[in-house]
Amino acid sequence: MNKKTIRDIAVEGNRVLVRVDFNVPLDIKTGVITDDSRIRAALPTIKYLVDRKAKVILCSHLGRPKGKVVEGLGMSPIARRLSQLIKIPVSTAPDCIGSDVEKEVNKLKGGDILLLENIRFHAKEEANDPSFAQTLAKLADIYVDDAFGTAHRSHASTVGVAKHLPAVAGFLMEKELKALGDILTDPKHPFATLLGGAKVSDKIGMIQNILDKVDLLLIGGGMAATFLKASGYEVGLSLLEANKQGLAHALMGAAKQKGASLFLPTDVMVTSSINEEAAGEIVPVGGIPADKIIVDIGPKTIELFSKNIKKCQTVFWNGPMGVYEMPQFSRGTKAMAELLANMKATTVVGGGSTAEIVEEMNLAHKMTHVSTGGGASLNFLEGKMLPGVTVLLDKGK
Ligand code: ADP
Ligand code: MG
Numbered sequence: 001m002n003k004k005t006i007r008d009i010a011v012e013g014n015r016v017l018v019r020v021d022f023n024v025p026l027d028i029k030t031g032v033i034t035d036d037s038r039i040r041a042a043l044p045t046i047k048y049l050v051d052r053k054a055k056v057i058l059c060s061h062l063g064r065p066k067g068k069v070v071e072g073l074g075m076s077p078i079a080r081r082l083s084q085l086i087k088i089p090v091s092t093a094p095d096c097i098g099s100d101v102e103k104e105v106n107k108l109k110g111g112d113i114l115l116l117e118n119i120r121f122h123a124k125e126e127a128n129d130p131s132f133a134q135t136l137a138k139l140a141d142i143y144v145d146d147a148f149g150t151a152h153r154s155h156a157s158t159v160g161v162a163k164h165l166p167a168v169a170g171f172l173m174e175k176e177l178k179a180l181g182d183i184l185t186d187p188k189h190p191f192a193t194l195l196g197g198a199k200v201s202d203k204i205g206m207i208q209n210i211l212d213k214v215d216l217l218l219i220g221g222g223m224a225a226t227f228l229k230a231s232g233y234e235v236g237l238s239l240l241e242a243n244k245q246g247l248a249h250a251l252m253g254a255a256k257q258k259g260a261s262l263f264l265p266t267d268v269m270v271t272s273s274i275n276e277e278a279a280g281e282i283v284p285v286g287g288i289p290a291d292k293i294i295v296d297i298g299p300k301t302i303e304l305f306s307k308n309i310k311k312c313q314t315v316f317w318n319g320p321m322g323v324y325e326m327p328q329f330s331r332g333t334k335a336m337a338e339l340l341a342n343m344k345a346t347t348v349v350g351g352g353s354t355a356e357i358v359e360e361m362n363l364a365h366k367m368t369h370v371s372t373g374g375g376a377s378l379n380f381l382e383g384k385m386l387p388g389v390t391v392l393l394d395k396g397k
Contacts, residue, residue, distance in 0.1 A: 053110030067123025133160025146170025196221025197319025267298030296322030
């Protein structure tokens with residue numbers, strides 16, 4: 001990674017504004033945080049700063065308040081959880097800018113932590129308003145971006161603020177860029193990419209960008225239907241992106257030309273309607289009934305995918321193999337999660353749903369890297385520059 005990190009800058013005694021991604025799933029009514037992995041992911045950076053007696057000012061968004069103060073989207077439950085995890089007090093501010101916030105900042109001693117109020121309570125955050133960014137920057141001497149999950153957004157707290165302060169990456173940002181960067185530039189071969197999820201259209205850019213590097217491309221999930229259809233199979237009432245069949249066809253051709261082996265499901269689980277009570281039935285892809293919907297990969301496909309993925313040194317996985325939210329359609333997804341978790345290869349998992357599954361199954365620690373950024377990781381793998389990364393100081397300058 002060619003960006004400066006907090007290791008490259010003197011933080012001691014300085015006021016350090018850290019953009020974190022504390023946008024955790026939480027119950028708005030009770031304030032109960034259902035998954036704190038994003039808070040835990042920011043701990044290495046925060047601890048490093050606290051240990052070096054920096055005055056730590058944390059800033060994040062939570063939910064989608066759309067520029068207004070929304071009850072239930074305040075940061076206090078997060079401050080409490082962070083405090084439990086890091087075992088020191090975490091104070092909160094009444095807002096993220098303004099004289100009351102400045103007073104709180106002035107009270108900070110080296111090693112103290114202050115969590116600013118939800119930055120998206122201000123519409124100027126998402127608008128990347130220059131004066132808002134400047135006011136925010138006034139709170140600190142140094143800016144640290146550790147919010148990989150929002151690095152694909154040009155907001156005041158991810159981009160605007162970096163104009164006014166020395167800007168460096170935190171450890172989570174560094175880890176994400178390294179893990180995903182290695183996939184793009186230096187994967188150990190054979191390299192498999194396992195894709196699933198709802199739509200082909202979400203993933204086309206990424207497939208095109210990694211096609212040069214992959215040895216194996218395996219496709220399950222809802223998007224497999226478009227590829228199966230493009231290969232001449234009838235897919236019943238499955239989620240189809242009709243206008244994407246030509247593209248699926250072209251991608252299959254490109255994969256072949258580049259010497260990548262493409263694997264599609266050979267059998268699938270189908271159902272009549274997607275609901276909690278619906279039962280699934282396994283059919284070969286040549287025999288999908290006209291009135292049924294594909295909801296998971298079948299056992300033969302699990303075996304085929306597993307056998308081939310096992311041969312690989314690097315595996316990147318994005319997108320569930322089926323409608324995993326319903327247990328009866330989650331078998332393929334769970335099998336792939338177990339498989340990757342038990343491999344010695346480099347295993348990198350990206351995507352909001354996919355990361356959530358791996359966390360829920362308690363397998364995240366058995367993967368090489370689980371990206372905390374859904375959209376950001378996709379954009380990165382599509383080969384796009386992330387604006388929040390571009391603004392950070394380059395190494396050697
Ligand atoms: P990620 O967030 O990991 O990138 P996506 O957002 O692309 O993943 O896709 C997740 C969604 O895909 C899940 O809600 C899941 O129910 C859905 N999905 C997976 N397989 C199918 C399928 N066969 N039919 C319909 N939806 C599916
Ligand atoms: Mg998603």
